[in-house]
Amino acid sequence: IVVHSATKYLGGHSDVVSGLAVVNSAELAEKIAFIQNSTGGVLGPFDSFLLIRGIKTLAVRMDRHVYNAEKAAQFLSEHDAVKNVYYPGLPGSQGYEVNLRQAKNGGAMISFELKDNYDINTFFENLQLVSLAESLGGVESLVCHPSSMTHASIPADIRKKVGITDGLIRLSVGIEQINDILGDIAQAIAKAERK
Incomplete structure (x- = not known):
């Protein structure tokens, strides 16, 4: 599992707080997705927009x-x-x-x-x-x-x-x-x- 702060360079404009976890296993991804879905640990729509905007110019x-x-x-x-x-x-x-x-x-x-x-x-x-x-x-x-x-x-x-x-x-x-x-x-x- 790689945990990365998307708040820094991925967002890039000091206007979003975000993080991500990356895995190379479908089984592990499914377990994390279950926890994420059940606890509500997801970005809101506007934060997602800000992050995508930042990635475009990364x-x-x-x-x-x-x-x-x-x-x-x-x-x-x-x-x-x-x-x-x-x-x-x-x-x-x-x-x-x-x-x-x-x-x-x-x-x-x-x-x-x-x-x-x-x-x-x-x-x-x-x-x-x-x-x-x-x-x-x-x-x-x-x-x-x-x-x-x-x-x-x-x-x-x-x-x-x-x-x-x-x-x-x-x-x-x-x-x-x-x-x-x-x-x-x-x-x-x-x-x-x-x-």
Whole structure:
């Protein structure tokens, strides 16, 4: 059973909440369909319309998302203020070889950490194009601070053990012009440096 969030790229416009389960067995599909029918866990008509609408433009959106993400990952990896970049499409990064075998590209999600002499809250406050948000994967570029947002309920020692540091930033790269995205990130980093 593969469970997938359709809320993210399949919907793509940050306006629908949806998920799906995919199976390769008719027997298993029938069991899931029975549960779904008896519990009512199905999308309403308008949500279904939004999801179908998003799927129609998925390929062209993903082309731009990935193009921008590759440029952003390269930019961040070369920036003096950045301590670590986590992106499986970046040569030399952890998971790069596995990604080459399993995927066509590195996707559009990047995680990174600024060096200790940069204040991430000041970075977030100074972003103008890129927005701070919890739900990622839409057409717009968004950042998230996992340790205070999506993963805040997980004890700090467990977060640290799995690599979710207090300085970790997740960037969902959108489809805007790449120079606009990079320019916004660069100016916010410059303002975040502690003097």
